[in-house]
Amino acid sequence: MWGHDRRVWACGRIVAAIAAGMLLPIPGWATEISDTAIVGSRIHFSFDSETNVSYAIEQSTELVTNWVSILEYAGRGSPIRVEIPLSAVATFFRIRQGPRPPWSLDLRPVILKAGESVALPLRASGDHGTLQWTGSEGALPEGIRLLPEGRLEGVPSAAAAEFNEDGRYAVPVKVTEANSDAGPGREVVGELQILVRLSFQSNIRAKREHGPSLKEGCAVCHGSGFPPDVEAPPLSGLVNVASGSGGACGSQLVYVRPGDVAGSLLHEKLSGSPSCGARMPQGGPYLTDRQLERLARWIRELTPADSD
Ligand code: HEC
Structure with missing residues (x-):
């Protein structure tokens, strides 16, 4: 919980020395703590805390070195009450204070798919109060919202996956911490990387402006009686x-191998000169580079876990 620039100006504030079962506040520093007591085998004391400051209670068997942090607190602007078990050997305690450690956004890249619904909580790490999330207006994929509590929700549209022909987004995100008794709220900004993958159903088979639109171009000849069956779900008609x-x-080739464009006959038959038979669609008109690249992208993005 300590930030890098922690300071040790409370270093000399030795709270108490425990010797022979007695609590001995060090003169001059003793004012820093109050309500000192030894109750059974525990030492109790209180100290005032400030907001935006962190406190560590440290312990050592000797005064100069070997301090070990045993308890940590975020300052709340009010007294903090401490209770520590006594160790067998004579032990010294001190309170060390430092700036309240920063918190940060834990924004991992998010992978979505056109047509698949999403409910994904985003995360921040570190010690923070209640957060309010805002995504830059218009920067999110179509169909997706960022709720104030930090959840991505919605269903990305077909157009969202076709955005820039790569479906990739860098969304500026602003996260504001509410004011609390730990101190004034702080604001952190970050960038959320989102990829919206193409769907066979809505980007490849459906009629799309720059899509291969397989239903339109292939179904006249290819169907259940003449594979590849572009009307069937891709898992039964094409994939593997x-x-x-x-x-x-x-019969040794495979129409679509997830992630492997070169090993997918479907792509080969639509490209320049296939190694077997005629270029498709038979007799043309053939696919443009842009349409072909969209098909290749769908295959590249496809994983064995996908059904579309
Ligand atoms: C006018 C009819 C016709 C159209 C339209 C057509 N094909 Fe074909 N397709 C054929 C014929 C005939 C064959 C078999 C001969 C060959 O492989 O060249 C074939 C073979 C194939 C094969 C190889 C099948 C195998 O198992 O060997 C694939 C893959 C294919 N077509 C994909 C497509 C795709 C994708 C489209 C649409 C973009 C399409 N075809 C449009 C007639 C057509």
Whole structure:
């Protein structure tokens, strides 16, 4: 809980020396603590605390070195009451104070998929009060909202995945801590990286402006009777499904291998010169580079866990 620039100006404030079961406040420093008592095998005392300051109670068996932090507190502007078990050997205690440690945003990249609903809490780490999150207006993917309590919610649209042809977003995020008795609220800004992946159903098969629009271009010839079946769900029609319908390509190839564009016959048959049979769609018009790249991206982003 200590920040890097902790200061040790309370170093000399030795609170008490415990010797032979007696509590001995050090003269001159003793005013720093009050309500000292030994109750059973525990030492009790109180000290005043300030906001925006952290306090560590440290313990050592000798006065000069070997201080070990045993308790830590965030200052609240009011007295802090301490209770410490007595150790067998004579022990010294001191209070060390430092600035309240900063807190930070713990913004890991977020991966979403067009059409799949999201409810994802974002995180901050460190000691902080109640936080209010704001995402930069218009910077979030279409269909996604950032709620004040720090949750990403919604369903990213097909257009969200096609944004800039890479579906990547860098969203400026501002997080404000509420004022509290620990001190005035602090504000932290950060950038949230979001990727919205393409969906077969809504970006590849559906009719989209720059999409391969497979339903439109392929379903006239390819369906359940003549694979690849572009109408079936991709898991049964394409993904890890072996070729073999046309004769020209044999049956050792696979229409779509998740993450492997070069190993996906579907992409090869749509590109310049396929290694087997004719370029698709048969007779043309062929796909533009942009349409082909979108198909390649869907395959690259696809994982074995995906169903679309
Ligand atoms: C006019 C009809 C027609 C259209 C439209 C068409 N294809 Fe084909 N397709 C064929 C024929 C015929 C074959 C078999 C001969 C060959 O492989 O060249 C074939 C073969 C294939 C194969 C290899 C299948 C295998 O198992 O060997 C793939 C993959 C393919 N097409 C994908 C597509 C895609 C994707 C589209 C749409 C962008 C499309 N085709 C549009 C007629 C068509």
